[in-house]
Amino acid sequence: EPEVTQTPSHQVTQMGQEVILRCVPISNHLYFYWYRQILGQKVEFLVSFYNNEISEKSEIFDDQFSVERPDGSNFTLKIRSTKLEDSAMYFCASSELPDSSPYGYTFGSGTRLTVV
């Protein structure tokens, strides 16, 4: 079964450092997303991406965050200057056209980011 691949699975970084989280979405999916989950809390939407541009972003997704699809397969989330409160699990997801059947909205296994 196709899957969304995220690397690394765990990253520890010093406060103020830049991090790049990487994702390989499912190849025939058109829409790409990043979500985050602070430990023990709900999953929160960060950003959606379609046709090489951001289609929607949340209030969490401020100027410290950026996304990019540098080639035909990777989808990255960059945090420019990490803060302690950026510590969370970050999930990448990809989805098909909404009227696809069966429909897939698949999450990767996540990258646990720890800012120290």
Place this chain on the structure above:
Amino acid sequence: AQKVTQAQTEISVVEKEDVTLDCVYETRDTTYYLFWYKQPPSGELVFLIRRNSFDEQNEISGRYSWNFQKSTSSFNFTITASQVVDSAVYFCALSDRFQGAQKLVFGQGTRLTINP
């Protein structure tokens, strides 16, 4: 604004019991999608179901069933004859985007523990 409420923070049952996880949602839109995801202890998010707002038919998949009632804005999930492997956090989510990228709004999750 959209909101998803999963009032049951934790549920604990004995194996083979049936268990229902409640989900109540709020949206001003008449067209929307509802989702359920499972998050096992390993942390990934596993897609279980997507239902659109036009389809109020109940759905059954093996031991899993879903009851969608627009009149009460609920999309409840029942596990019949529960098993230890069903132990996980379950999230209900809502998307009011009927076209394009699907931003998901998640509930707080229900932690389900199945005891042998």
